[in-house]
Amino acid sequence: VSTLQQITACNEIYSAITQARAEGKTVGLVPTMGALHEGHLSLVRASTESCDFTAVTIFVNPTQFAPSEDLQQYPSTLQQDITALAEHQVDLVFTPNKHDIYPAGFSTYIDPPEVALPLEGKQRPTHFRGVATVVLKLFHLLPADIAFFGQKDYQQSLVIQQMVRDLDVPIEIRVCPIVREADGLALSSRNVYLSSSERQQALSLSASLEQASQLVTAGERNADIIREKIRQMLLTGGVDEIEYISLADPETLGEVEQLSTPVMALIAARIGKTRLIDNRRIG
Ligand code: AMP
Numbered sequence: 001v002s003t004l005q006q007i008t009a010c011n012e013i014y015s016a017i018t019q020a021r022a023e024g025k026t027v028g029l030v031p032t033m034g035a036l037h038e039g040h041l042s043l044v045r046a047s048t049e050s051c052d053f054t055a056v057t058i059f060v061n062p063t064q065f066a067p068s069e070d071l072q073q074y075p076s077t078l079q080q081d082i083t084a085l086a087e088h089q090v091d092l093v094f095t096p097n098k099h100d101i102y103p104a105g106f107s108t109y110i111d112p113p114e115v116a117l118p119l120e121g122k123q124r125p126t127h128f129r130g131v132a133t134v135v136l137k138l139f140h141l142l143p144a145d146i147a148f149f150g151q152k153d154y155q156q157s158l159v160i161q162q163m164v165r166d167l168d169v170p171i172e173i174r175v176c177p178i179v180r181e182a183d184g185l186a187l188s189s190r191n192v193y194l195s196s197s198e199r200q201q202a203l204s205l206s207a208s209l210e211q212a213s214q215l216v217t218a219g220e221r222n223a224d225i226i227r228e229k230i231r232q233m234l235l236t237g238g239v240d241e242i243e244y245i246s247l248a249d250p251e252t253l254g255e256v257e258q259l260s261t262p263v264m265a266l267i268a269a270r271i272g273k274t275r276l277i278d279n280r281r282i283g
Contacts, residue, residue, distance in 0.1 A: 004086040006093050010100045010141060016092060017055060017142045025052035029144035029171075031135060034058040035075040035189035036084055039179040043148040044088045046176050055092040055142050056085055062098055063109070064130030070273075075192050094142065101137065109133045113162040118253050119266060120155050120277070123243050128159050135160055139169050146172045150179075152186055154264060154279045155253060178279070180206065186278045193274040201271050204237025209280040212247075212265050216283045221259045223247040234269060241270035250281065259283050 007013050020027050028047030032040050036058075047054040058081060065071035078095070085093050109129050112121075116128035139147065149157045157175045164173055179187050184206035185199070194202055208230040215226055230245045246266040247256055256263050259282070266279040 004082065004090055004093060006082065006095060008095050008097065008100075010096055013094050013096075013141050014143070017144065020053040020091070021143070021145075026146070027051060027142075027144040028054045029138070029142050029147040030054065030056045031138050031147065031149075032056060032058055033060045033074065033189065034081050035077050035192070036081045037179075037187045037189065037191075039150055039152060039187040041084065041088055042179045043150060043176050044085065044090060046174065047146070047148050048089050051144075051146060053091045054089070055094060055144065056090050057094040057096075057138055057142065059094075059096055059098075059101065059134070059138075061101075061130055061134040063102065063133060064127050066124060066126060069124075070190070070193075073193075075189055094138075101134065110136055110163065112159050113166060115155065115158045115162055115251075115253055118155075118248070118255075119244055119246055120268070123268060128156070131156055132159060132163050136163065136167070136169070139164075139171055144171060146174055148174050148176055150177075151175050151279065152178045152188070153277070154266060158251070158253065184210065186276075188276065190274055190276065194271065198271045198274065201238040202274075202276055204234050204239050205267050205269065205276060205278040206280075207237065208233035209265050209267065209278060209282075213280060213282045216259060223256050223259060223263070226259075226265075230265070230267065234267070239269045239271060243268040243270065243275075247282070 017027055028051030030043045030047055060074050062071055110132035112128040112132045121128055161173050185202055211233055212226050212230050227245045234242055247263045250264045262281055262283040264279055265282050268277045
């Protein structure tokens with residue numbers, strides 16, 4: 001049984017992690033933006049199952065939001081989050097302030113790898129620059145053995161894995177499966193924005209990915225046909241603000257034409273004011 005320690009100061013966090021490692025413990029790190037749900041908690045469980053010491057970070061990173069995005073509205077449930085983390089045997093929660101992460105004069109950013117360019121990178125041109133910068137800072141502040149990320153943000157997981165390889169960051173990246181509601185909706189902190197009719201529409205994201213998977217199982221190999229089926233299913237479900245439908249190489253995220261090997265199907269769409277993403281490995 002462990003008790004949850006909360007640290008807010010950037011100048012205290014490094015020694016807390018290095019102390020755990022000096023005690024011979026393996027350290028797992030779960031970076032989040034809070035408003036925790038079962039998706040986040042699945043990463044916590046993956047960490048507590050394979051590491052002796054688990055640290056979770058809660059930081060709504062301003063540099064990964066564009067001025068037009070939902071930074072100001074982003075949900076925050078800090079007290080509930082801390083209760084959930086304590087119940088899940090988390091050892092440490094790091095809740096820095098934005099002025100400590102980005103003090104006056106901060107001006108160094110990571111130029112993210114090529115895999116950041118398509119899909120999310122096209123729709124949100126400065127997003128991965130902010131993600132890569134804050135994640136590298138967290139890896140420095142909390143030098144863990146293993147960091148846990150969700151497949152929910154599949155492109156993000158590729159960006160971070162490439163950054164870690166390219167910059168020789170001594171940390172292992174583990175990517176964990178998407179946690180879904182019973183009806184298929186991928187858990188997201190942003191789901192709280194959805195009205196009940198919007199939530200109904202949102203179901204067509206996971207449903208269309210499921211349908212695409214079935215098409216491939218039935219023998220379809222033409223990517224254009226599958227993308228079009230996904231589009232039709234989204235439109236039928238009332239989702240008409242589609243940002244992208246991608247059938248991409250799982251490593252490069254380059255669009256494929258023929259499905260000879262497994263691909264990633266990735267979707268981004270707006271439902272009212274809420275932007276949702278989902279993905280699934282197919283074939
Ligand atoms: P966020 O707080 O949205 O930045 O997410 C923090 C981490 O949780 C990221 O690695 C996400 O990919 C992961 N995550 C978010 N939603 C889910 C989900 N439904 N299933 C699994 N992991 C998730």
